[in-house]
Amino acid sequence: MNTLALFSGAVTLLGAIMVITRQVAVHAVLYLVVTLLGLATVFALLGAPFAAALEVIIYAGAIMVLFVFVIMMLNLGQSDREREKEWLRPRIWLGPALLSILLCAELIYSVSSSPQQEGPLAPLSARDVGLSLFGPYVLMVELVSFLLLAGLITAFHIGRHRTEGR
Amino acid sequence: MITHDLFLPLPLPLLSVGTMLLLTAIAWRRSTTRSLTLALVTLVLSLGGIGYHVGTPHPEGLSLFVQDRWANYTALLILLSSLSILLMSWRDLEQDKTHPTDEYPLLLVLGTLGAISMVFSANYLPFFLGVEILALSLMGLVASRYSRLTEASEASMKYLILSGISSAILLFGIGLAYASTGSLLFSPPPSGNANAIPAIATIMILVGVFFKLSAVPFHMWLPDVMDGAPPPVAAFMAVVSKIAIFSSLVRYFGTGDTPGYLHGILSAVIILTILGGNFLALRQTNLIRLMACSSIAHVGYLLIAFFSPGQLRSEAITLYLAAYAASTLGIFAIICAFALTENSLPNTITDWRGLFYTRPFLATTLSLMILSLAGIPPGIGFFAKFEVAATGVERQQTLLLAALVIGSIIGLYYYLSIVRVLMGTQNTPSLQVKKSQSPELTTLIVVLTLIVVVGGIFPARMLPQVLPSPPLPQNELISIQEPMQPSL
Numbered sequence: 001m002n003t004l005a006l007f008s009g010a011v012t013l014l015g016a017i018m019v020i021t022r023q024v025a026v027h028a029v030l031y032l033v034v035t036l037l038g039l040a041t042v043f044a045l046l047g048a049p050f051a052a053a054l055e056v057i058i059y060a061g062a063i064m065v066l067f068v069f070v071i072m073m074l075n076l077g078q079s080d081r082e083r084e085k086e087w088l089r090p091r092i093w094l095g096p097a098l099l100s101i102l103l104c105a106e107l108i109y110s111v112s113s114s115p116q117q118e119g120p121l122a123p124l125s126a127r128d129v130g131l132s133l134f135g136p137y138v139l140m141v142e143l144v145s146f147l148l149l150a151g152l153i154t155a156f157h158i159g160r161h162r163t164e165g166r
Numbered sequence: 167m168i169t170h171d172l173f174l175p176l177p178l179p180l181l182s183v184g185t186m187l188l189l190t191a192i193a194w195r196r197s198t199t200r201s202l203t204l205a206l207v208t209l210v211l212s213l214g215g216i217g218y219h220v221g222t223p224h225p226e227g228l229s230l231f232v233q234d235r236w237a238n239y240t241a242l243l244i245l246l247s248s249l250s251i252l253l254m255s256w257r258d259l260e261q262d263k264t265h266p267t268d269e270y271p272l273l274l275v276l277g278t279l280g281a282i283s284m285v286f287s288a289n290y291l292p293f294f295l296g297v298e299i300l301a302l303s304l305m306g307l308v309a310s311r312y313s314r315l316t317e318a319s320e321a322s323m324k325y326l327i328l329s330g331i332s333s334a335i336l337l338f339g340i341g342l343a344y345a346s347t348g349s350l351l352f353s354p355p356p357s358g359n360a361n362a363i364p365a366i367a368t369i370m371i372l373v374g375v376f377f378k379l380s381a382v383p384f385h386m387w388l389p390d391v392m393d394g395a396p397p398p399v400a401a402f403m404a405v406v407s408k409i410a411i412f413s414s415l416v417r418y419f420g421t422g423d424t425p426g427y428l429h430g431i432l433s434a435v436i437i438l439t440i441l442g443g444n445f446l447a448l449r450q451t452n453l454i455r456l457m458a459c460s461s462i463a464h465v466g467y468l469l470i471a472f473f474s475p476g477q478l479r480s481e482a483i484t485l486y487l488a489a490y491a492a493s494t495l496g497i498f499a500i501i502c503a504f505a506l507t508e509n510s511l512p513n514t515i516t517d518w519r520g521l522f523y524t525r526p527f528l529a530t531t532l533s534l535m536i537l538s539l540a541g542i543p544p545g546i547g548f549f550a551k552f553e554v555a556a557t558g559v560e561r562q563q564t565l566l567l568a569a570l571v572i573g574s575i576i577g578l579y580y581y582l583s584i585v586r587v588l589m590g591t592q593n594t595p596s597l598q599v600k601k602s603q604s605p606e607l608t609t610l611i612v613v614l615t616l617i618v619v620v621g622g623i624f625p626a627r628m629l630p631q632v633l634p635s636p637p638l639p640q641n642e643l644i645s646i647q648e649p650m651q652p653s654l
Contacts, residue, residue: 139174139230143283143295146182149189150276150299154306157269158322 004110005045011099012038018095025071029064030096034103036060041103045110047123173222173229175286176215177241181279184208188275192268198259205252205271209278213245232288232417239484239632240285240413243491247405248278250495250610254502255398257604262312270310277303277402281410290340290350293414297336297378300407301329307402308395321394328377328387336374342367354420355428365427371418372428378411379465381435382442389446389458400454401498404461405491412465416472416483423475432473436566439466440573447580451514456580457497460539463573464490470570471554474561482553484632485625489538489550492621496535496614500528503607521588531615533585538618540581541574546621 015035022028036059044052133141188204191197216238223229252274259267280299287293309322344350346363355368373384380388392400424432443463450456468490471482521529538545541552551574558567 137230137291139172140291140295142182143292143299146185146276146279147295147299147302149185150273150280150302150306153269153273153276154302154309157273157306158309158319 004106005042007106008038008041008045008103011103015099027092029067030093033060033064034096034099037100037103041107049123050126050129173224173231174220175231175233176218176220177212177282179220180212180215181208181275181282185275188272196268198268201268201271202256202259205275208275209245209249216241230289230292231286233286235632237286240409241282243409243487244281244285244406247491247495248274251398251402253606253610254499256606267310273303273306281406284410285413288352294340298333304403307399308391311396317394321391324387325391332374332377335370339367339370339374352418355425375411375415376435379408380462381465382438385462388462389455392458393452393455397454397498397501401495404494409487412468433565436466436469436473437569440569444573444576448576453515463577467554467570470566471557474557474563476557476560478553478557478560480632482557485553486550489546492614492617493535493538493547496618499607499611499614500532503528515584515587519587519590529588531611533588534615534618536581536584540578544622545618546625548622549625
């Protein structure tokens, strides 16, 4: 189990390095998806399937879609068809796809091979997470809401400057 | 039932309610004056709420928050400083009719909420969330100057990246600490020959904290960011955020001795911080950058007191924090009093030449504040530095004391050269000033001057015992009779 988690960690790290070294933003986004999937696999292998699911749904799903949208809206100019052809050469998507397949194979292997040991450490279910979030840590949920509020206002504040400054 | 094991110091819910009210008011109709008033009322009410709490503390001390004299004292300092900073920015915000900047008071209150949450936290979770709330609000505040948009954005970007890096290191350290202890409560790092993981965790947490405190070698961002930010926000960074993070640092290590493997690192960081800050300040020609470098050096002095846990430590830290906050806020208030419009901000020190002849009152107060920072007797800074030196002597930190002396001598040079510029004569006054029409700034400057002077004359009155002092070792009981009290 430990080696598998380390392997996913290595894939995550590789993906992260590829993200910051790519020249084209869309290619970086592809590797970012791999990074997030690798992180989700690590969570799943460490017994936190709920966190893994959230990672996939929220980060690899929703936020990445937002990223792709923004990048597509910013890069106007070239004709769409040319750009799409250039972005989606096999050479480009082969790397991320390969890494994702590796992660998938690892997940399947760990699900099929690992014996369900009944020990003191049970996997954390959504119920456990919810109970602790709305039990002892309810004040922290409130504080996080203020953190998000601060981020929102700051982003709005800076963004308004930018548009007015032009 | 959830509610019966909640424990919350009262300033936190008051600040949160104030934030929500501000948001509602802004959503209804934008009005800078009303937002400023609401922020002022919120801060004053929270000031009154210090010392009270909601709910009952957990019987075994397993709460998320803790409320003791140290937390109350630093919360008091933070709220008073935020109040001063709000008053400093009042005039500039009201004059700027073209850009309604309601977000400024809102972000100021939010940043104060983050700082207060750090101060009261007994657990890594509220501490880290507080750090992040403070950092995100500061980012918006730094970029809030319209007239120097490019510089402000650059400063904000620098702050974003470096604060992100330091938060990542801090979080990694917290994760390792959780992995080794299995608890998110603040627990003093294991002393003696600890195994690797807790030691690495402690060092990473320390590095994160030093980044936020801008101790040398993690200091490079502070002068740039403070220079790009509006002066009140620079004061906020120099005072509120540093007091909050220092308060958490003291809470993290508790009152005991620091573990042995940290002695070398801490000494090196302290010496580098004192000397580095002072040497950097020597070469500055811009007053705000100079203040940033001097604030780096002051963090070094403060760390000496932190690193010498003895009978005098509590008084030294208490007095030094108050002295540093009052003097720094005073200097920034005077800088704000001169910035009539955002464009005419006096940039270089030579712009202040001849101030004693044109504005004698402001020049006198500015000199008093500077003398206090330099540690010359009429100001409260003298006793603060004296106490810090006394803690060092008590624990026989010879090397650190030498750094303190050398740093203070270098400090005297650049502090006094500002006073010399103020006294210099010039035929044409370069700083075009008219009589300032802001009673709140004048009041603030008078009050801060009174604190600096009265605190310098009667420092013993300002010395509550806020930190429990460590028990005396048995063999030292005979040699130490009475802790020295500088009461005049």
